Amino acid sequence: MPDPAYLTAVRDSYDTVAAAYAELVPKPSELDPLSRGMLEAFAETVRRSAPGPVADLGCGPGQVTAHLADLGLPAFGVDLSAGMVGLARRAYPHLRFVRSSMTALGLGDGVLGGILAWYSTHHTPSAELPALFAEFHRTLAPGGHLLWGCHIGDEHRRPARGYGHPVSYEWHLLPVERVAELLERAGLVVVARLVQEPEGRLTRSHACLVARKT
Template identity: 70%
Template structure:
């Protein structure tokens, strides 16, 4: 089967901007306090449950994967972009980073203790989100947790440049209630939600959801 065009666009675009992304995007230690608190709370949940490793899906250069590892979580990263994966491996050779798509994860059923989707689903067309969240549910162990964080709204963005480089991906910002509904349809129970207005480096409304697989 041919690869969906949006995956090709995301891979090629992030291969193009990988080095500039690393130079311009601040590390997790410089995130706002509420976002850091959500990551810390998620780390404690998965550590306490002890159900398996955490997959950081759309991990980019691996900084958040490494941040979770520093919080005592057995984490590994998955990204579509070979160049992003290469940068992650170079920065943290002690951690595992693999190429892959969240539309078809290589993990076995119930294998993961946690899933992190940190600003990595907004390039996915809405019609594909049920399939993506079904993959999250399939691979997460019963009792495992998902932390989703991303921009929210009601807008389709078609940028031609990012970080000073040409890109061909699109972004789809959805209302938070719709994201909650999609996760619930996939079989998750949403146990916490955080909405934040634009501020600092973040120019758009953004939100986090913590969900549990029963």
């Protein structure tokens, strides 16, 4: 079966922008203190709650995957873009990076101690999120945690360019309450949330949600 059109657009767009993205996107050490704190808290929570590998879904060039590994997690990266996976493998040859879709991870049930979805679900149409979050639930071990972080709003965008290059992906931004509701419906209990308003380098509202598979 061919990929849905939105996945094809995401894959092709990020293959195009991969090198520019790796240069322009802030490294974990350059994030605002609250975002860095959420990543650190997630790492500590996973270490204490559930054994098993941690998947960084939509890992891009691997910078955050490597940061999770530095925080003591057995992290590996997954990305739809072969260009992104190639950059990640060259930059962090000691870590594992897989080219795959987060919509069908090809993993067994309950094998992951944690999932990070860090600014990687906003290209997914809202109608597809229940199936995506069901895949997160399926692959997480009981007691495993998800950290979801993304821009929030109530907006559908079709940018013509991104990171200095033509792109064909779309943005689907949702209110944080709606994302939390969808996670709960998938069986992932939201245990913490952080909402940040635009300030300084933050040019739009964004949020983090921590959810646990009971």
